[in-house]
Amino acid sequence: MTISIPSAARETALAPDRPGFRLVVAEALALDCGVALGPYTIAYQTYGRLNAERSNAILICHALTGDQYVAGTHPVTGKPGWWETLVGPGKVLDTERYFLICANVLGGCMGSTGPMETNPATSMPWGLAFPVITVADMVRAQQKLIDHLGIESLFCVIGGSMGGMQVLQWAAAFPERVFAAVPIATAARHSAQNIAFHEVGRQAIMADPQWCQGNYLERGERPARGLAVARMAAHITYLSEQALHRKFGRNLQDRSALTYGFDADFQVENYLRHQGITFVERFDANSYLYITRACDYFDLAAEHGGQLANAFRGIKTRFCSISFTSDWLYPTSENRAIVHALNAAAANVSFVEIETDKGHDAFLLEEPEFFATLRGFLDGCARHRGLDQR
Amino acid sequence: MSADGNLGGAPGTIKLRGDLRLVADMIEPGSRVLDVGCGEGELLAYLAEAKGVDGRGMELSQSGVNAGVRHGLSVIQGDADHDLQDYPSDAFDYVVLSQTLQATRQPRSVIAHLVRIGRRAVVSFPNFGHWRIRLNLLANGRMPVTPVLTHAWYETPNIHLCTILDFIALCEELGVVIERSVTLDRNGLPYRLNPRGALANLLAEQALFLLRRAAPTR
Numbered sequence: 001m002t003i004s005i006p007s008a009a010r011e012t013a014l015a016p017d018r019p020g021f022r023l024v025v026a027e028a029l030a031l032d033c034g035v036a037l038g039p040y041t042i043a044y045q046t047y048g049r050l051n052a053e054r055s056n057a058i059l060i061c062h063a064l065t066g067d068q069y070v071a072g073t074h075p076v077t078g079k080p081g082w083w084e085t086l087v088g089p090g091k092v093l094d095t096e097r098y099f100l101i102c103a104n105v106l107g108g109c110m111g112s113t114g115p116m117e118t119n120p121a122t123s124m125p126w127g128l129a130f131p132v133i134t135v136a137d138m139v140r141a142q143q144k145l146i147d148h149l150g151i152e153s154l155f156c157v158i159g160g161s162m163g164g165m166q167v168l169q170w171a172a173a174f175p176e177r178v179f180a181a182v183p184i185a186t187a188a189r190h191s192a193q194n195i196a197f198h199e200v201g202r203q204a205i206m207a208d209p210q211w212c213q214g215n216y217l218e219r220g221e222r223p224a225r226g227l228a229v230a231r232m233a234a235h236i237t238y239l240s241e242q243a244l245h246r247k248f249g250r251n252l253q254d255r256s257a258l259t260y261g262f263d264a265d266f267q268v269e270n271y272l273r274h275q276g277i278t279f280v281e282r283f284d285a286n287s288y289l290y291i292t293r294a295c296d297y298f299d300l301a302a303e304h305g306g307q308l309a310n311a312f313r314g315i316k317t318r319f320c321s322i323s324f325t326s327d328w329l330y331p332t333s334e335n336r337a338i339v340h341a342l343n344a345a346a347a348n349v350s351f352v353e354i355e356t357d358k359g360h361d362a363f364l365l366e367e368p369e370f371f372a373t374l375r376g377f378l379d380g381c382a383r384h385r386g387l388d389q390r
Numbered sequence: 391m392s393a394d395g396n397l398g399g400a401p402g403t404i405k406l407r408g409d410l411r412l413v414a415d416m417i418e419p420g421s422r423v424l425d426v427g428c429g430e431g432e433l434l435a436y437l438a439e440a441k442g443v444d445g446r447g448m449e450l451s452q453s454g455v456n457a458g459v460r461h462g463l464s465v466i467q468g469d470a471d472h473d474l475q476d477y478p479s480d481a482f483d484y485v486v487l488s489q490t491l492q493a494t495r496q497p498r499s500v501i502a503h504l505v506r507i508g509r510r511a512v513v514s515f516p517n518f519g520h521w522r523i524r525l526n527l528l529a530n531g532r533m534p535v536t537p538v539l540t541h542a543w544y545e546t547p548n549i550h551l552c553t554i555l556d557f558i559a560l561c562e563e564l565g566v567v568i569e570r571s572v573t574l575d576r577n578g579l580p581y582r583l584n585p586r587g588a589l590a591n592l593l594a595e596q597a598l599f600l601l602r603r604a605a606p607t608r
Contacts, residue, residue, distance in 0.1 A: 320459065321466075339466055343473070345479040348446065350459045351466035355452060373459050380462020 014151035018075050020045035020068055022111055024052055025144050029106075032297075035131035039120075043069050043111025044103035047087060048095035050151070059142065060094060060102040061159030064291055065231075067110035067282055067369050068102040071095075074280045076110075085366045092375045097387070098155065099278045103145055104139045105166075107291050109284035112141075114219065115364070116284040127213065127286060128214035135162070135298045139169045146177070155385055156378065160184035161290070161330060165298045166336065170250035171319070172300060172311040180318045180381040182374065185327050185363045187334035188308050188379035189299035194329065197237050198292040201230030205285045214286055217362050227285040228276030233274045240326035240359035244268060301341075318384070319349040322375040324362040350377060406434045408578025409596055413488055416570065416600050417441060421483035424448065424508065426470050427490030438463075446482075448473060460603035471495045474503040480507045489596075491515045492548040498560065503604045507564055514598040515572075517577050519591040520555030537576055538595050554591045561601065570600040 021044055028038025045068040048336065050057060060070055060083065071087035075082065087093045093100055104112035107130070115130040122129070146154065157170045157178050164186025169182045187194075205211055208226025212219050236244075248268040252258070266268040305309035319342055323335035332353050342349040355371045356362045362370070406414060409432045416500045417423060417439040419566035425434050428447030431454075437443035447465035449455045466473070470487065471494050483509030492515050495568070504511035516538045528533035533543035541548065552560075556571065561568055571585035573594030583590040585597060 287546030318464065339468075340473070340476045343466070343476040344478060348444075348464050350464045351467060351468070352455050352457075352459055353452065353467055369456055373456055374538055376462055383462060 003076045009088065013200065018043075018111065019072075020111070023145055023148055025141075026203040027147075029137065029144070031131055031135040031143055031297055033132050035104075036064045036142060037113070037131060037133075038111040040292070041101050041111065041117070042106070042113075042140065042141055043108075044101060044145060045070065046102075047071060047100040048098050050099040050149070051387075054151050055153070055155060056097065057099045057101060057146075057149070057154050058156045058158060059146065059154050059170070060087075061142075061157065061163035061170075062102060062105065063161035063163045063293065064234075064368070065161070065251075065279070065288075066163070067108065068104045069082075069110075070100065070102045077278070082364060086371070086374075087376075090376065092371050093158075101145070101149070103142050105291065107133045107142045107287060107294060113286070115214075115286035115290055124213075125217040130286070130290065132293055132297075133290060133295050135165045135169050136303075137174065138294065139173060142166070142170075143174060143177075151236070153179055155387070156180040156182060158182040159186075160185070160358065161186055162295050164296065164330075165300075165327065168300055168311075169298075171315065171317050172304070175312075175315045175317055178317045179385055180320070180378070182320045182322070182336075182377065183338060184322045184337070185324055185330045186325070186338075187330050188258060188296075188301060188311075188338050189336065190296050195296045197234065197329075198296055200233050201292060202289050204229040204233065205289060208285075216285070216355055222280070223285045224280045227280050227283065228287075229274075230288060231279040232272040232276045232285075236270060237329045238359060238361045240328065240357055242326060242357040243359050243361075247271075250253075269324055308319070308337070309344035312342055312345035312347050315345060315347050317347070317364060318381055319347060320373070321349060321351045322363075322373065323351075324359045324370075325353060325355050325366075326358070327360040329360040398463045399494065404432070406491055407430060408434050409435070409514055409598065410578075410599055412572055412574070412578065412580065413486055413514060414440070416510075416512050416598075417443065417484050417486075418441070420480075423444075423484045423486060424477070425484045425486045425488070426474070426504070427487060427493075428454070428458060428463075430454050431461060431463040431465060433462060433486065433488065434458070434463050434465075441478075450598075469494075470500045471505075473502065473508060477503075477507045479506050480509060482511055483497060484508050484510045486512045488512070488514045491517065492551045494550060497552075498564070500567065501560065501601070502564060505601055509529055509602065510569070512598070513557075513601060514574075514596060515552065515557065516548075517554050517591065517594050517597050518551040519555065520595050521532040521592050522595075524592075536545065536595075554594060554597045557597065557599070558586060561599070565604040566601050567604055568599055569602055573599045574598060 023042045026039045030035035042367045062084035069081045070083045071081040086280040106112040109116045110187045119126040155168045167183040205226040208223035210221040211223035251267045253270040255268045323332040339351040352373045421446045425447045434445035448468045450469045455467045485504045523534040573581045573590045574596040576595045
């Protein structure tokens with residue numbers, strides 16, 4: 001197949017204080033909602049080197065509140081990248097062997113076009129004038145970036161949670177461009193429970209007076225309280241009851257007795273408040289609305305006549321689906337439904353459920369069985385792909 | 391199995407259990423194979439290496455699945471009773487069920503699925519008609535524990551044991567054609583006995599069958 005390099009695409013460094021690149025695509029992107037969005041920007045980061053055959057590229061898809069800074073020191077938080085444990089020289093996603101790409105999703109707030117960026121029509125921040133985007137839109141934008149990088153076929157597309165949805169969308173939309181796919185702790189459609197939790201988060205943001213109907217940026221305000229509450233509620237869903245109990249129990253925070261008030265008496269309260277406050281420093285409230293909406297709208301089967309297996313008919317991609325026992329946000333049953341559909345399409349699929357009490361967050365943590373599985377799968381795929389053995 | 395075990399070695403080094411070797415002998419090179427209850431994937435690894443087979447595995451145990459995937463095999467966690475129904479008909483050239491039939495809840499529907507999903511099915515199982523088992527029960531009046539059936543009755547995964555003659559009768563009832571059959575001793579070495587005879591049912595500790603649907607596949 002031939003690659004159409006987007007016309008008039010411009011690539012520049014992101015910003016002096018932000019490592020990585022930005023690709024500006026002049027040609028408008030036809031969004032699922034019917035709007036043509038363009039020109040638009042994709043901010044991305046790469047690790048490792050593309051080989052001469054252009055056959056060793058791995059696209060990493062980040063989750064709801066993740067970004068392109070997978071490894072190394074994050075330019076905003078100063079903390080390690082969200083997959084630091086997995087990405088680096090000699091690690092599972094080996095930067096000496098693979099060329100890793102991660103792009104900030106469309107609608108995000110780390111340099112890609114989203115509600116925080118300037119609307120060229122008004123020279124004001126987009127705010128709620130930004131069109132509603134979908135997981136498929138995110139993937140279409142990523143596809144333009146992969147075209148731009150001159151990569152015909154990705155060795156692997158990998159991601160957890162919302163990243164896993166993008167992986168599934170990639171495989172379904174561009175099967176011939178995905179040699180291997182690793183959807184982790186994800187679902188082919190958002191469940192009612194997941195939509196419900198997202199709605200709580202959105203309502204918390206919109207109930208904050210400083211949200212200003214979405215126009216907080218031009219008024220110099222920030223709905224920090226609303227966004228923090230959204231993060232606190234969401235954070236609970238990323239953990240498990242056992243993990244919360246193990247970490248905090250009913251331990252009190254810097255005090256020896258209850259205060260009979262509404263201060264953070266318990267360690268778990270203090271922990272959640274801290275999670276909320278630090279999140280606000282790095283994330284945009286409107287982005288949170290848009291990206292949670294994209295997750296809610298995701299339903300891969302619906303796009304294929306209600307039969308998920310139809311999304312994967314005739315696919316040659318090698319899949320490895322991974323779930324975690326204590327993940328109740330994207331439980332094993334949701335991941336297994338993907339595996340069943342792949343079986344029904346006679347696709348090449350591996351499926352492993354990892355035993356852990358760390359809940360949904362396990363996909364971001366160092367879990368030896370998880371890493372060993374991933375390494376084995378990627379090594380096997382690399383052999384089939386004819387990549388250099390290490 | 392360690393990372394340096396059977397699956398990780400250089401080409402030509404994979405050694406198979408005797409009965410798995412006979413299973414492998416029934417499989418044509420370059421075919422598509424589903425191994426149901428694949429353990430840590432020894433058979434699939436051997437078939438991929440020795441016969442260029444495109445193999446998939448299904449395994450109930452977490453450790454077995456992880457070991458298989460770690461070694462680059464395509465294995466899903468699942469079991470024969472629940473996870474065969476999703477596969478389309480004729481998805482594979484062979485479906486292998488090695489020493490697992492007796493541990494399924496619905497052996498009858500499992501066999502029906504095997505010959506639906508695969509153009510051929512290879513099934514092996516321990517023979518409950520073996521003289522040692524019969525004698526054990528007769529002499530001791532206790533549930534037999536033998537070198538092949540090693541579990542006590544209260545903890546055995548083998549809930550649907552059968553004799554060779556029982557199995558042949560079920561195949562006839564399901565209209566499944568037996569293309570080949572081999573009876574084996576404890577070490578998985580073949581006996582020169584008529585597998586359908588009473589003597590084989592008495593002397594063989596295991597049996598291995600190559601099956602297909604009654605209607606010829608087009």
